[in-house]
Amino acid sequence: MASTQSLNTPLSKSQELDTAEKVTKEFEQPGLLYVRIVEARNLNHVANAKALKESQPMPYLVIEFDKNETMSWGKEPKQEEYASAGTIDFNFNTSFDVSRESDLVVTMYQKKALRGDIPVGTVRISPAFDQKEQDEWFKLLPVGSASTPLTTSVGEIRVHILFKEHPKTAVKPLGVDDFEILRVLGKGSFGKVVQVRKKDTGRVYAMKILKKASIVERDEVQHTLAERNVLAKVSHPFIVNIKFSFQTKDKLYLVLAFVNGGELFHHLQMEGRFEESRARMYAAELLSALECLHSFNIIYRDLKPENILLDYSGHIALCDFGLCKLNMKDGHTTNTFCGTPEYLAPEILLNQPYTKAVDWWTLGVLIYEMIVGLPPFYDENHSVMYERILGDELKFPDYMGTAVMDLLKKLLNRDPAQRLGANGAQELKSHPFFAEINWQKLNARKYRPAFRPEVSHAADTSNFDQEFTSEEARDSCVDPHNRLPDSQQAQFAGFSYRKTSAESMQIGSLNGRRGSLPRGSLALRREGHGLRRWEE
Template sequence: MSWKLTKKLKETHLASAIGLNSGGSSFTRGLKNSTLSSTSSRKSSDEKSRKSSEDKRSPQSTVVQPGLLQVTIIEARNLKLPSGHVPANYGVSIDNSLLAPPLSNGSGHARSRSHAWWLPYIVVEFDKNEILVDALNTASLENPCWDYQATFDVSRYSKLSLNIYLRSSSSRSRNGMGNDAFLGGIKLSPSFIVNKLTDEWVPLHGGSGELRVQMLYKPNQSTPLTIDAFELLKVVGKGSFGKVMQVRKRDTSRIYALKTMKKAHIVSRSEVDHTLAERTVLAQVNNPFIVPLKFSFQSPGKLYLVLAFVNGGELFHHLQREGCFDTYRAKFYIAELLVALECLHEFNVIYRDLKPENILLDYTGHIALCDFGLCKLNMAKTDRTNTFCGTPEYLAPELLLGHGYTKVVDWWTLGVLLYEMITGLPPFYDENINEMYRKILQDPLRFPDNIDEKAKDLLSGLLTRAPEKRLGSGGAQEIKNHPFFDDIDWKKLCAKKIQPPFKPSVESAIDTSNFDSEFTSEIPMDSVVADSHLSETVQQRFANWSYQRPTTIDTSDDINTIAPGSVIR
């Protein structure tokens, strides 16, 4: 998972080396896959009057207070095994500590559970918070029973997704989940009517049979959060500003990623604006392919972001392991990323740092875009910005030339990413960064002999050096209409009703096997910050950091099925 906090560490000569007019700014970068960033504190002189993206509203909306959604997965009936699928052998032992915790009967006592991992399991997801639950040993393959209850934190509108899988014969140690058979799934819209219990049988899509689910919504008191509300489990990322830890929220037992940042370090490196931008974007946007912000809070010395814990691994990890992807798999990821970027652009946000390290895979294989520290806010369609930032391999020509750039810069990086997925390397890659910049500006785009013709044409459009002629300069729909995506049903894709071509090996919500052991071997702790002597003026810059407020939800049909996604206020 790309919870990297080390992207702006050292000053470098890169700007002057390629003849950029830096205007007195310093430029910083880390190592090979690091991010470049201008740390200039100059303010834009273009103070145009425009509506902030925070003023946008969904056409039909209602307000739900932050609360708790209690979900009970009871049973399924009349499931059918896909033809050709060889189920896992009966009785293979597994580590019971990795299974979901037992069901509470409401009085604080846990019901004893005897799991059967060779029977269908279910992945429950609400707002990117995922749980894997094995069927009870008393059930059958066709009519499995889970009798499992989970409580989710509601901080904004989201649908509830439930997908049923059956492990294959190759899943001997629960490590071969990429081969597991999809038996069907459902997506439900909670009513959020206080204390109203819904109990229904819902037909599965993508399979046969029905699933019985109960839901109950309860508001909770919006008491200010502190670090004491979380149990620290594992360190999953670390940097100069702080670290990211896997945590369990004590009242609901849900697993999250807690990103901690030291205020003094943020201030000393002139990163206040980038940090506030990240929190602003996460709080505004609700999209199925963007990591959601659940809560944010602060202490006198630190800032905290509580995010969905997405533990299927970075796309970078999977790309490194496999070398490259087949065309359909690359197309699937690019299509979901296109929807995520379109959503950001609709909110007048430029992402600016698209790369495999900033893309995560969830339990079921869908992507989740993360790390919004380099986003540029309040960028209307024709607005330009000049900040030199990004990752060397993915920098667009207009950025290198210092001509200023618009949202169209994101389509260049999308093209670079697609090329890398299909071939294994970015199109103009060179170990010498200055030579790589020269290639980006001057070298022709070359393709391997075996590349798909439609992919070649799409890449030629996305990697057009003149931004005004680049595919996507007229909006994301231009890219969606390209023949490369002819077999993509965009409505189904946005509703996550297309099964991903790859499913990562994830054993449970607390599984950290896809993270660097350099981090996970550390003892998780919230370190004490020495008195940083931050002035009241500086502290005021973080005054609106905390996020735990009423949510505006769109009650129209298929809220998340049509890009650019829905909005949170």
């Protein structure tokens, strides 16, 4: 039987940890999860005949598994049938690639004429993965928010689930021919990121394509492999994951969950700045993600709006792990000079050994930028900006609240030993700015985001830069003169991940967006606003 966790049932301490950061259970044999949404019933109080008379669209569903989602619209019923029974016939079939355990999440939305569809209800289902058919009715529960408590169910939905393993004799290694390339999402010095559709399941992913010769030429092999290994066995609700990886003699291919809400940077540009409450929720989700990385002795080192994606529901997804430093236990230091100019911590600028505390500095810069619209020490002249980072007084606008000002003063402390978070993430979680956050509820994604990106379908790229999405999408050929010699192929021997005869990866990683490529990319971060990535 499939199981479902009631969304208004408190999580135990062990459940909270398991939800926030857990070691992924890998399948001995990958397979496909077949899902059929049959129908919904008892929906009279959320949509009725009056709504139909006013020509409002039917509710629709977003079905998500392992950070990959698809959408389905209900079939129009007769008014008298809908009014009397509150039923919607979906009869929608879909399938998902399975390489690790994950929950199936079904959320119903009511379409609005204007921006901002209303979430009606949701259910989280834990499939059995025992290759036995499951056909059950599940309660739809309200989608919670910071100010709205969860109450009773708003209806029921019938879901049919069946997991089938790939036959061991039938599975062949994945290759680029197993995917249809749809759009370009981003480009950089080592390659590009494209949107793809897996031909057998129809699932949409982001595929990162890297040229081996370029990686070797810039001495980035170890960084590329380190990126591939980051979070090799971790699943986190606010971190993008990799689904598959493979390689040819010329290129490396990473297939990632496609997060279609676009970069946080894009939305910040569009709106100028965010309300403090909205910034608080983003900051809390990022804090949870960074706490997870730190618990696995990883420093992120590149937190900025460009490396944060929004999913279809408005939750954040941290991506791009190209600057991560692994094996950083408590008290350990490193010296690599890397990051983004506006976000560099003072100890990095001073070429001093640094710890995980650099991530808390960058979180402070990000919170400030979300609320104000620019980083706290920003200047178009980098030399001036570095001087300001090292010595200027932190200034706040009149509209900034007392709690967030206190938080920023403590995060942007130039002494890393005295910086908030130097003794662990709990110091931040206990700060008054996050007083209203229930961390169990947050990690279970039970809060209803204040903003939800406009997304019309699973493959929607309207939230990505048209400079790239308008380009011809293809996997270009490599010039024979620029090919990597066979003698150097062994450097990438550890890149591909194989489980039986199927290739898949269960690691957190980056997603396609401008410049989300290996270290050394010098794509402009924003007009007159420095470089996306900078190091010496």
